Structure formats: structure tokens, C-alpha cells
Amino acid sequence: MRALVLHGPDDLRLEDLPVPSPGPGEVVLQVTRALTCATDAKMLRQGRHPALPPPPAPFGHEACGVVAAAGPGVDGLREGDAVVVANSAPCGECPPCLRGRPSLCEHIVYLSGAYAEYLRVPSRIVARNMLPLPPGLAPERAAMVEPLACAVRGVERVEAGEGDEVVVLGGGVQGTLIAGLLAVRGCRVTLCDPHAERRDRALRFGAARAMDAPRDAAAADAVRAAHGDGRGPDAVVEAVGRPDAWEAAVALARPGGEVLxxxxCAPGTTVTLPTHPLHYGELSVRGSYHHTPAAVRAALAHLAAGDAPYDDLLGDEITLEDVAPVLRAGSGDKRPVRPA
Ligand SMILES: [Zn+2]
Ligand SMILES: [Zn+2]
Incomplete structure (x- = not known):
């Protein structure tokens, strides 16, 4: 089979490998679609990642496929079944899992190898995070289950509800998905991004308003002034991934508000936060990482319901040969990859 293998920084090779065979509890998928992801672009630059085995490593983590072979002990899946798979699964047994925080699992198992004709899925992911493709759901949209599950997990950490004003900083794929989920919840969302086409897309995803990114104090004042009668929004979600945006998010929230x-951000970075708004303003500041099995199921339900124009996030389809140049170019769209 043809498969992309990551050998090191900027060294991604298309190789001919044997079709994998499934071990106990494992499933081998024939990949119908993989999707490119900003995380893959970062992994390609760095040549490795904590979620990957050491190079040479199978590459790609967003996939939808058809069961080609199921190993001994796999229940309820047959050859030919169309499925979608998340890129990890928690153990269910470590202290964070037992406390109901599976996104913090200490023994999480990751999936990699989606950029290939066949993908061997680890047994734990088969058991916990492989789901049947809902009827009528296109494979390239279904493969968005992983990025959308991260966004679902993120908005679970936001308390704002119906009618509350939420500012989302960053109109990339994640910021757009978060804006859409909060709009479905009934929040009044303002998405801030410097790119006009991303602001327009956010409006199609249900944002009530789109503004330029607050890159200086005057722009931040304008965003704050436009919400809560000048007090600021009820909640701010930072979806940029830069320390200055984290600081801007905390600065925007109204007293009593919340910040996600x-x-x-890059490893080793730090932020400086003003103590007075956090203390006298009783701000609630939270983080969010990755997803949970419940979020994966919720994400698939959103994709099947089509409650936002998810396909707007997808660019043109590409082949395995195109993946490295597309990741290097770092375009904002997710590109469906058809490996066969
Ligand atoms: Zn991803
Ligand atoms: Zn665990």
C-alpha cells in the first residue's frame, strides 16, 4: 500500500508498505478520506511530536474508512462497515479518567497513519472511539469528528448560555467551529479575526457579529465597548494559540465573566496577567485540551445534523502526493485526502 511516513523535520516520504494486518482487538481500515490538520503542519516542521512514535512514523490522524479486516475479539464490526475514528482513546482506569476527566488521561493512546491506503487502528480506539458512519454523512465531513470533538470539549468548559455575549478570538478552523457550537447554544457570538473571509465565514456559522482582531489597546477597547453596555462580553474564548491573544482574552472579559x-501556545511560553481584574472582577479562567469519548459522539451528531455549514471548512480534495506541499503552504482550509 502507499503510505506517507514522517522521517524527520520537513522529511515526509511516500512509501510502499505491506498492508497491515489486525492484531487482537484491532481493526484495519481502508481509508476513504483523511483530512489535513494544522497540527500535522506543526509535526512536519518539527519532525516529531509527543503523540507520534519516534520517526520513521506513520502520519495523519483524521480519518474515515471502511473496515477491511477485524482482528480476533472485535465485536459488532464487519468487513465493509463504514466507520469514523477519533485520533485517541483514554484508558478509563487512571486517576484523571476515574475522576471523569478522560481528556487528561495519563495513558492516552493516539492514532497515526491516516495518510495511507490502509490504517491499523489500536484496540483501545476500536473499543472506545470508533463509530459507525451515520447514513448520508459524506466521509470528508465525517472525518471532521476529531477537530469538532476538540471544539465540543472546549465549549463544555464555557458556562455562557442563551443570550449571553461571547467573543471568540481567532477565526481559524477551531475558532469557527467553537463560534458555531456557541451559536447553536443560543449565545450571541462575536468572532474577531484580521481576515475578512474568515469573518464572513464566522457569520455563516451563526456568529451575530464579526470584528477585526484586537491587536492593540484601542482595538481591544472597541471590542469591549461593543459588548455588555461597554463592560465587555460575558465570556471570551481564545482560539489563536499565542500568549498575546491569551492576555487579550483576559483583558476583554467583563467583571464576573469567564475566559477559556x-x-x-508554543512550549515554554508564558503570559503576564493583570491581578486586579482577576481578583476584583472575579474572572473565571479555564483551559481546555483535546476531547473526550462523549465529545466525539456529540461531534458526530452535530456533523450528521448539519447544524452549521461544516463543509465550508473544507478545501479541494488532494492525493497523498499533495499532502507535504499543502502542509508546508499552511493554508487555513482543511483538505480532504483520498489515498486510493
Ligand atoms: Zn487534527
Ligand atoms: Zn486514563
Missing amino acids: LYGG
Whole structure:
């Protein structure tokens, strides 16, 4: 089979490998669609990632496929079944899992190898996070289950509800998905992004308003002034992944408001926060990481319901040959990859 293998920084090779065979509890999928992801672009630059085995490593983590072979002990899945798979599964037994925080699992198992004709799925992911493809759901949309599950997990950490004003900083894929989920919840969402086409897309996802990114104090004042009669929004979600945006998010929230710091920043970075708004303003500041099995199921239900124009996030379909150049170019769209 043809498969992309990551050998090191900027070294992604298309190789001919044997079709994998499933071990106990494992499933081998024939990949119908994989999707490119900003995380893959980062992994390609760095040549490795904590979620990957050491190089040479199978690559790609968003996939939808058809069961080609099921190993001994796999229940309820037959050859030919169309399924969608999340990119990880928690153990269910470590202290965070037992406390109901599976996104913090200490023994999480990750999936990699979606950029290939066949993908061997670890047994734990088969058991916990492989789901039947809902009838009528296109494979490229279904493969968005992983990024959308992260957004679902993020908005679970936001208390704002019907009629509350939420500012989302960042109109990339994650910020857009979060804006859409909060709009479905009934929040009045303002998405801030410097790119006009991303602001327009946020409106199609249900944002009530779109504004430029608050890159200086005057712009931040304008965003704050436009919400809560000048006090600021009820909630702010940072989906940029830069320390300055984290600081801006905390600065925007109204007294008593909440802030979700969602975007992952570079390792070793720090932020400086003003103590007075946090103390006298009783701000609630939370983080969010990855997803949970419940979020994966909720995400698939959203995709099947089509409650936002999810396909707007997808660019043109590409082949395995195109993946490295597309990741290097770092375009904002997710590109469906058809490996066969
Ligand atoms: Zn991803
Ligand atoms: Zn665990």
C-alpha cells in the first residue's frame, strides 16, 4: 500500500508498505478520506511530536474508512462497515479518567497513519472511539469528528448560555467551529479575526457579529465597548494559540465573566496577567485540551445534523502526493485526502 511516513523535520516520504494486518482487538481500515490538520503542519516542521512514535512514523490522524479486516475479539464490526475514528482513546482506569476527566488521561493512546491506503487502528480506539458512519454523512465531513470533538470539549468548559455575549478570538478552523457550537447554544457570538473571509465565514456559522482582531489597546477597547453596555462580553474564548491573544482574552472579559484559553501556545511560553481584574472582577479562567469519548459522539451528531455549514471548512480534495506541499503552504482550509 502507499503510505506517507514522517522521517524527520520537513522529511515526509511516500512509501510502499505491506498492508497491515489486525492484531487482537484491532481493526484495519481502508481509508476513504483523511483530512489535513494544522497540527500535522506543526509535526512536519518539527519532525516529531509527543503523540507520534519516534520517526520513521506513520502520519495523519483524521480519518474515515471502511473496515477491511477485524482482528480476533472485535465485536459488532464487519468487513465493509463504514466507520469514523477519533485520533485517541483514554484508558478509563487512571486517576484523571476515574475522576471523569478522560481528556487528561495519563495513558492516552493516539492514532497515526491516516495518510495511507490502509490504517491499523489500536484496540483501545476500536473499543472506545470508533463509530459507525451515520447514513448520508459524506466521509470528508465525517472525518471532521476529531477537530469538532476538540471544539465540543472546549465549549463544555464555557458556562455562557442563551443570550449571553461571547467573543471568540481567532477565526481559524477551531475558532469557527467553537463560534458555531456557541451559536447553536443560543449565545450571541462575536468572532474577531484580521481576515475578512474568515469573518464572513464566522457569520455563516451563526456568529451575530464579526470584528477585526484586537491587536492593540484601542482595538481591544472597541471590542469591549461593543459588548455588555461597554463592560465587555460575558465570556471570551481564545482560539489563536499565542500568549498575546491569551492576555487579550483576559483583558476583554467583563467583571464576573469567564475566559477559556483554548489555543495551544508554543512550549515554554508564558503570559503576564493583570491581578486586579482577576481578583476584583472575579474572572473565571479555564483551559481546555483535546476531547473526550462523549465529545466525539456529540461531534458526530452535530456533523450528521448539519447544524452549521461544516463543509465550508473544507478545501479541494488532494492525493497523498499533495499532502507535504499543502502542509508546508499552511493554508487555513482543511483538505480532504483520498489515498486510493
Ligand atoms: Zn487534527
Ligand atoms: Zn486514563
